[in-house]
Amino acid sequence: MKTGQSTIKDIAKALKVSPSTVSRALKDYPGISEETKAKVKQLAEALNYRPNAVALSLRKRRSYTLGVIIPEVVHFFFSTVISGIEEAAIANGYNVILCQTNEDYSREVKMVETMVSNQIDGLLVSHSRNTEDFNHFQTLLDNHFPIVFFDRIPKLATTANVIVDDFQGAHDATKHLISQGYRDILHLAGPLNLAISQNRRAGYQQAMKDAGIHHPDARVIECPSGTVEESVAICLEVFSQPDRPDGIFASNDVAAAGGIQALKELGIQVPGEVGVVGFSNWQFSSMIEPPMSSVMQPGFLMGEAATKKLLNFIETESYEAGTTVLKTELIPRRSSHPKKC
């Protein structure tokens, strides 16, 4: 800001006192006469004085600002996480600055640098889909810079994380489909370099095993790009085969919605012939036809938990590796109503 903004010096000059007196008066420090204090505060008010946060940052070597790195704000889940982060941060006197990487590794690296050079006090991270090299985080951690990872956690030895129980969520979803009479269940997996995708796949596989259902590896198909078109294409192909599956459990709601769309095009009944369950419980899940069952992830809670953890590190100047795991909840809707034989 090039203009306007009055400073402590301005007030001091106008009142013919020293800057330090003004500083102290404004903060109700002891040893300032009520008279001076009143005069200072009044003028500050009149001049619309606001402390310069940048100068404060420099001086205190604390910015009271947290950085958040997220793949994309468009995702409903991430936007709920953000809300949780902001609530917790503001409640504790911290600001939040937000950057999206657009799932781009080099952008992620750059954003981290920018934020750190802007003297943020800590970092909350969900890394991008194609991040395989985590050195930009490791370097910071080596310098005892506080970071908490959420949802997508890095392949690093000792980090502090907050995630949901992806395995259990996927297990619940698959078990639910099985209990509704579906047995030959296709799993549309997310990008398998992500731990969340692997865990969801593992939960699915375990549930199938628990039910004594043999399923070939071909019943797991990766959807690396995460677009509707991708999953529509995959499902059109798979469900055109004579030995088609009778269920879909998808690693995310977009893939599941694509599956439903493909089944419609093929004239296959959902539910009845094929049951479908997604993961994430996006806003639109309940709006599509049929309303889609999904595994709800507590995004707001995740944001809150991660932020509290981070603030604790910052304020105690300590760091404790470990993973907080939050529960998911299956939201059954019509898309997984019982199979009709």
Place this chain on the structure above:
Amino acid sequence: MKTGQSTIKDIAKALKVSPSTVSRALKDYPGISEETKAKVKQLAEALNYRPNAVALSLRKRRSYTLGVIIPEVVHFFFSTVISGIEEAAIANGYNVILCQTNEDYSREVKMVETMVSNQIDGLLVSHSRNTEDFNHFQTLLDNHFPIVFFDRIPKLATTANVIVDDFQGAHDATKHLISQGYRDILHLAGPLNLAISQNRRAGYQQAMKDAGIHHPDARVIECPSGTVEESVAICLEVFSQPDRPDGIFASNDVAAAGGIQALKELGIQVPGEVGVVGFSNWQFSSMIEPPMSSVMQPGFLMGEAATKKLLNFIETESYEAGTTVLKTELIPRRSSHPKKC
């Protein structure tokens, strides 16, 4: 950051030169021997030196950071705007810090203060739904602080804005419904204190008038809260009447989706008996059943345009009031297929 982060002083001390020499060497200033320059750069690299952006801000009285104020990131439209803003900002060497107000006026005021005290160079704003008092912006404008408003623009005399042609978009949508054979069209309006809602309503009314269709005021219903439930309830009520409408044009896709849901519950055919068009073209619009026609708003372009405008103000240290209007595009889908008599 309390730790690690090496500074120019560290490098100077280690190399037994003065800080100014280091500073100049790092920036390839003339009048530094190649030898010194090489030594400095090498050590900077080794120490992983990063300039302290906060100190730079203070020194240069420029932060190269833009503030963005948005009601809620969850909205698909706003998240596309954000992407446009980030692209344009980064391309010009600026960073972006983002805050959501959650449609809360007092939060908006607070956020603006925080950002300004953090010395942002300019502000991009879409104000909250219930902001009626715009003094927090006017004060800044009076101080020649650069602000560009987008989508939701304030009731202030001379501001710089970027919006879409809401009137034309609404007109197109309504005209389209009429051309498909629907005549008694219900308008689900957004919060009518917002100019966008008013303009969309006006576009609808003009299109009805152009077609010579008389429609009573009762055919415009405000949906102030913007939830699905709200519009479901309204439409259940309206479409249970004997003289029910045969079309819906909604000011946003959520309201339109609620309308479709209500019509389904009532066993009314969409399309055929009733045609529906929404506004915004959210991701889910194409996924619901039937796929929903909607008016596409160029969010990315809006973000880009607003940012370029703002950067221009900043770099030329000038301000020019005026409104940039972007075109919308009707995306026809099945929900507005022709009426069957």
Place this chain on the structure above:
DNA sequence: TTGTATGCGTTATCAT
């Protein structure tokens, strides 16, 4: 009760 001096990290200005 108030003022002075110093430093946070950086750079522009003036000196050497």
Place this chain on the structure above:
DNA sequence: ATGATAACGCATACAA
């Protein structure tokens, strides 16, 4: 080719 100094806005140890 390099160094010393001051300043950005603020807080604080120390002095008066």
